[in-house]
Amino acid sequence: MIAYIIRRLILAILTIWAITVLSFVIIQLPPGDYVTSYIASMSASGIGVTEAEAQALRIQYGLDQPIYVQYLKWMGMIAQGRFGMAIEWGRPVMDVIGDRLTLTIVISVAAIVFTWALALPIGIYSAVRRYSIGDYIATLIGFIGLAIPGFMLALIVMYVGFKYFNASIGGLFSAEMADAPWNWAKFVDLLKHLPVVAIVLGIGGTAQMIRIMRSNLLDELRKPYVMTARARGLSEARVIMKYPVRVALNPFISTLGYLFPYVVSGSIIVSMVLSLPTVGPLLLKALIAQDLFLAGTIVLMLGVMTVVGTFISDLLLMWIDPRIRFEKQ
Amino acid sequence: MQSEQKPLLSVRNLKTYFFQDEGTVKAVDGATFDVYPGKTLGIVGESGCGKSVTAQSILRIVDQPGRIVDGEIVLRGADGNDVELTRLHPDSREMRDIRGTEIGLVFQEPMTSFSPVHTVGNQIVEAIRLHCGVNEREARIKAVETLRQVGIPKPERRIDEYAFELSGGLRQRAMIAVALSCNPRLLIADEPTTALDVTTQAQILDLLRQLQEQRGMAIMLITHNLGVIAEMADDVVVMYLGRVVEQGPVDAIFHSPQHPYTRALLRSIPSIESTPRVELPTISGSIPHPYNRPSGCPFYPRCPEFIPGTCDQAEPALRAVSEQQSVSCFLYQSQVSQGQGTKPSEGMA
Incomplete structure (x- = not known):
């Protein structure tokens, strides 16, 4: 078992290294660099940039060196816990990401909790009462939820909220709280704004999860161990919750790893519509501006979170599923 | 049969149907038999003849969209009171107590049963x-x-x-x-040895017999293996397409089988005494598709003694041919005239 964990850990580290290379290469792929897009935006506003100035900028940010040198320098900085400057913002990357990352995690966790809390019971109901009216209704609503794009739902919710409830839905904080330092009032303010955001972000995933849970559970309900559990005289509810549901949850736990980055990247447009202070819109802007260090750091962080999440879900699976635990001995 | 003792479990005219979009599958269609305390009843038949659904019906654990549509399942309680299992709600306290404490179930595939x-x-x-x-x-x-x-x-x-x-x-x-x-006072063993190798099979059968002696429980042994039946059963029920075609004590079934299906089944067992290099007789044709049951006697399309105009017109009822043996076949019914026996008989012997 220890060997299994160590093997997983080594694999995780190798994967993270591969992610750093890939994210660096991908960000470098578009023609030009930050200076090119800086010159473009400057000349768009009527200010010319001379060749000498451009060259000075390139040297200042190390953009004149070969790619592998740039990569090694970047890696060297990260190894020291520095993530470089967000060129466009003129501030260290960590300053720019800082709060946004925390808020992103809070929002994502809320969306995932909402998704699971809704999807698992409905999925279980749909499977156990297959082809009942309730199942058809859940399926219909599920497909509608799946078909509506998140940003569309966000717009509708904002419109309805504004028109009928005279409430501004956008953002995570009330206007007066946005720049306030963290305290209890600000936290409560966040809690008030969170549900709508979580629902808008989670609704598409919920529909998907209902379908997955339904089909997983239908597979398990057919297995003989369910019938033998019934033959022991257990109540129907206990039979279902203790045996097939438990087994059907395994795939959910194994997807835990990439759920978080999925929510973050899937929520970029919604975040912009609802003007949420998360990393999604920041990443988009950084990519457009070819802001190497900022974009690289965000992609790297998402990658690391995926790997860490997968590692955690591997451990969880090992804990709840003895078949995995014993296979690896 | 053993008239001196009351049966522990009586199944009368049990019908369990599966209602599906494509049609209704009559998995069990009028099964009637008794299980006596301390005895072993063997239920034998090809795959798909309704043996397992019969067992599930008794425990009231038939999966959707299956349903018991008719018949009685009477369990004589330890206190002498009869319980009619088809009247209980499958998830009721009473039914759940019967499962486990009165009737135990062993399945074919021990791996997936856990x-x-x-x-x-x-x-x-x-x-x-x-x-x-x-x-x-x-x-x-x-x-x-x-x-x-x-x-x-x-x-x-x-x-x-x-x-x-x-x-x-x-x-x-x-x-x-x-x-x-x-x-439990009754153990239902649904193909308990099918997934095991032969030596293990023998050990499990020995174990069942030994446990039966120690505890005096009845066993309902479901199998397609006539060898297992010969070794274990006191009485035998032969099923075909959800119906009981013949039943009687194990000796009578093996030594004087009456129904053409039982005879064909017994002929198809390889024997150490049979002439070498002679093809083993098989039952001609195959089991009809569940949505496409033949009218009349379900076995007539494969039956070597098919009586045209009779077997394909009406369903024969289970009738006693000797004191202990009963058969549902028109060969043994004196009045083979039209429409006789569409209604399964109430008692046997």
Whole structure:
């Protein structure tokens, strides 16, 4: 078992290294660099940039060196816990990401909790009462939820909220709280704004999860161990919750790893519509501006979170599923 | 049959149908038989003849969209009172108490009959705690004891293992232990040895016989294997397409089979005395598709003694041909005239 964990850990580290290379290469792929897009935006506003100035900028940010040198320098900085400057913002990357990352995690966790809390019971109901009216209704609503794009739902919710409830839905904080330092009032303010955001972000995933849970559970309900559990005289509810549901949850736990980055990247447009202070819109802007260090750091962080999440879900699976635990001995 | 003793379980005209979009599958279509205390009833038939659904109907655990549409299942309780199982709600307290404490079930596939994520002990202790009203510790002691009784070595260690850690034979023993943990008076064994190799098969059958002697319980043994029936059963019920075609004591069935289907089944067993290099007789044709049952006697399309105009017109009823043996076939019914016997008879013998 220890060997299994160590093997997983080594694999995780190798994967993270591969992610750093890939994210660096991908960000470098578009023609030009930050200076090119800086010159473009400057000349768009009527200010010319001379060749000498451009060259000075390139040297200042190390953009004149070969790619592998740039990569090694970047890696060297990260190894020291520095993530470089967000060129466009003129501030260290960590300053720019800082709060946004925390808020992103809070929002994502809320969306995932909402998704699971809704999807698992409905999925279980749909499977156990297959082809009942309730199942058809859940399926219909599920497909509608799946078909509506998140940003569309966000717009509708904002419109309805504004028109009928005279409430501004956008953002995570009330206007007066946005720049306030963290305290209890600000936290409560966040809690008030969170549900709508979580629902808008989670609704598409919920529909998907209902379908997955339904089909997983239908597979398990057919297995003989369910019938033998019934033959022991257990109540129907206990039979279902203790045996097939438990087994059907395994795939959910194994997807835990990439759920978080999925929510973050899937929520970029919604975040912009609802003007949420998360990393999604920041990443988009950084990519457009070819802001190497900022974009690289965000992609790297998402990658690391995926790997860490997968590692955690591997451990969880090992804990709840003895078949995995014993296979690896 | 054994008229001196009352049957423990009486099944009368049981009909369990599966209602599907494509049509109705009559998995069990008028099965009638008795199980006597301390005796073994063998139920034999090809795959798809409704043996397993009969067992599930008795326990009231037929899966959707299956439903018992007619018939009676009467269990004589330990206190002498009869319980009509078809009248109970499948998830009612009373029905759930009958499962486990009165009737135990052993399945064909011991691997998939255990939950893959719970220990064997967890599943035995659960049954004991549910029915015997004891605490966790006492239930565990009883579970170890039951595992020992079914011949599992080092039961205090095995109890914490998972089904996939046990060998096939031990797994089936553990399954029997689960079924027997609350001392049922009837054990339904649905193809208990089919998934096991031959030597293990013999051990499991020995174990069942030995447990039957110790506990005096009745066994309803479902199998397609006539060899197992010959070895284990006191009485035999032969089923074809959800109906009982013949029943009687094991000697009568093997030595003077009456129904053409029973005869054909027995002919198709390889024997050590048969002439070498002669093709083994088989039953011609195959089982009709469940949505496409023949009218009249379900066996007539494959029957060598098919009487045109009779067998394809009406369904024969189960009739006594001797004191202990009954057959549902027009060959043995004097009035073969039209429409006779569409209604299955009430009693046999």
